[in-house]
Amino acid sequence: xxxxxxxxxxxxxxxxxxxxxxxxxxxxxxxxxxxxxxxxxxxxxxxxxxxxxxxxxxxxxxxxxxxxxxxxxxxxxxxxxxxxxxxxxxxxxxxxxxxxxxxxxxxxxxxxxxxxxxxxxxxxxxxxxxxxxxxxxxxxxxxxxxxxxxxxxxxxxxxxxxxxxxxxxxxxxxxxxxxxxxxxxxxxxxxxxxxxxxxxxxxxxxxxxxxxxxxxxxxxxxxxxxxxxxxxxxxxxxxxxxxxxxxxxxxxxxxxxxxxxxxxxxxxxxxxxxxxxxxxxxxxxxxxxxxxxxxxxxxxxxxxxxxxxxxxxxxxxxxxxxxxxxxxxxxxxxxxxxxxxxxxxxxxxxxxxxxxxxxxxxxxxxxxxxxxxxxxxxxxxxxxxxxxxxxxxxxxxxxxxxxxxxxxxxxxxxxxxxxxxxxxxxxxxxxxxxxxxxxxxxxxxxxxx
Numbered sequence: 001x002x003x004x005x006x007x008x009x010x011x012x013x014x015x016x017x018x019x020x021x022x023x024x025x026x027x028x029x030x031x032x033x034x035x036x037x038x039x040x041x042x043x044x045x046x047x048x049x050x051x052x053x054x055x056x057x058x059x060x061x062x063x064x065x066x067x068x069x070x071x072x073x074x075x076x077x078x079x080x081x082x083x084x085x086x087x088x089x090x091x092x093x094x095x096x097x098x099x100x101x102x103x104x105x106x107x108x109x110x111x112x113x114x115x116x117x118x119x120x121x122x123x124x125x126x127x128x129x130x131x132x133x134x135x136x137x138x139x140x141x142x143x144x145x146x147x148x149x150x151x152x153x154x155x156x157x158x159x160x161x162x163x164x165x166x167x168x169x170x171x172x173x174x175x176x177x178x179x180x181x182x183x184x185x186x187x188x189x190x191x192x193x194x195x196x197x198x199x200x201x202x203x204x205x206x207x208x209x210x211x212x213x214x215x216x217x218x219x220x221x222x223x224x225x226x227x228x229x230x231x232x233x234x235x236x237x238x239x240x241x242x243x244x245x246x247x248x249x250x251x252x253x254x255x256x257x258x259x260x261x262x263x264x265x266x267x268x269x270x271x272x273x274x275x276x277x278x279x280x281x282x283x284x285x286x287x288x289x290x291x292x293x294x295x296x297x298x299x300x301x302x303x304x305x306x307x308x309x310x311x312x313x314x315x316x317x318x319x320x321x322x323x324x325x326x327x328x329x330x331x332x333x334x335x336x337x338x339x340x341x342x343x344x345x346x347x348x349x350x351x352x353x354x355x356x357x358x359x360x361x362x363x364x365x366x367x368x369x370x371x372x373x374x375x376x377x378x379x380x381x382x383x384x385x386x387x388x389x390x391x392x393x394x395x396x397x398x399x400x401x402x403x404x405x406x407x408x409x410x411x412x413x414x415x416x417x418x419x420x421x422x423x424x425x426x427x428x429x430x431x432x433x434x435x436x437x438x439x440x441x442x443x444x445x446x447x448x449x
Contacts, residue, residue, distance in 0.1 A: 095126035095334070098226065114263045116255040117328050118248025125329035163219045207295055208420045210346030210427035214292060215436060217323070220281030221336045222257045227277060229259040232359070234388055235270030242266060247365030249441050252320060252328050254361075256337030257281070270384040271446070273359035281337075282360050286314050286447035294345035297413045299406070300397045302351035304449055310397040311448055313358055315350040315389070315414075317421045318343055319368065319442030342437045346427065347420035350413050352389055353397025358448050362388075368442035371418075372425040378418055385414050385444065417444065 106115050106122040115122050231254075242265040250272075254261045259277060287304045290296070293316060301308050319342035324330040331339050366381050389410060395403065402409050421444070427434060 099124050099126040114245050114248040116260050118251025119245045127329050127332050208346050208423055210344045210424055212345045213429050213433055214343045216341045218341055219336045219338045220257055222279050224258040229254045229261045230275040231261050232273050233269040236267045239266050239268050246367050249367050249443055250363035256331040271362050271364055271388045273362040275359050278360050283449050286449035290314050292343055293349035295348040297348050298351040299402055300353040310353045310394050313352050313354045314447045317347040317444050319437045321438055348416050350417055353394045354392045355394045358392040360448055362446040364444040367440055369439035371421050382414055382418050386411055
């Protein structure tokens, strides 16, 4: 087992901790992270590691490298665009102008990069609300230019940086008791004591059964205007299918908050990481997703109200959808991003302690549409997530009881997260509820808090 952080590249620069926001199928169990392993498949089929190690080392390869400055120690946004620039850009006329420029730029780069929304559509539509039409008509009559942006400018200057609400509370069967959320991990701790980590217990099988989906409508406020997101790749490889847009499924999270991601078509990757700009809402969203998760696996104290003297990373399977009408432009509102986040009660969340070099947010390029396909091989995904977490984890923050068998415990936890996603093909959720989840925009995401 390699030392934690052994795969982290030297050019990752340290950052301060001021992140804020606003099947039923047989289970595949992984005994260890890095060792050779045999995975038992249903109907006595088996998949055995061929024993040939991958000589390619996980590295980080930034797209258009940016100069990264660690955020300040106080809970504020890392970067803010100028007031005048935001005012003019958020007016109705400004939004149309920006949309035209962004569409032109995206079209010119579509051969090399995915669109800012992470797909193959280069057209970027402006966000138009009902009140924009009324305010624009009023400003035209009054002879004033662009006063429809005043309300958004004032709204971004005051109030909270994060807001959320549960959209479908009547369909929920989620656990609200904090002790019950940790029940599954207590089983793992018992397995550590008994030395039987390689077995799956009936309690775990039951908790990985998806019977409900919770939808959260979250708004992350910001003061940015057309800045680039600092995206760096973990374990980059040459692209197998340059025309595929699967790896860009999480891009709307950044572009909706005016942080433009650039994902190259020429490279695939194990995990994509965002190192900035940081928003307060990033931190608060992580805490909200943690509080709304049905089951929590943790290698440290996950409670954000407790000071553990270390950053923590939330690993969860989720889906994202636009705010309205299935159009991502409705999520890119002036001064805020507004996105629906979908959590499944059969997909546990994992929390690990991390160091200061851990990115703000990251995501795996493998989506739900691929994970739930018949014959999908879980081994590469499980191994890659374990490798990535091993590169950012801070061993000093791991519970002392788990440090001796840290690699086995981490491997088992990741196995549960992945298997929870695989079982979604047999989820016992009403069709009218499940259809709100887009399989092309769902996968494993990482949030630091």
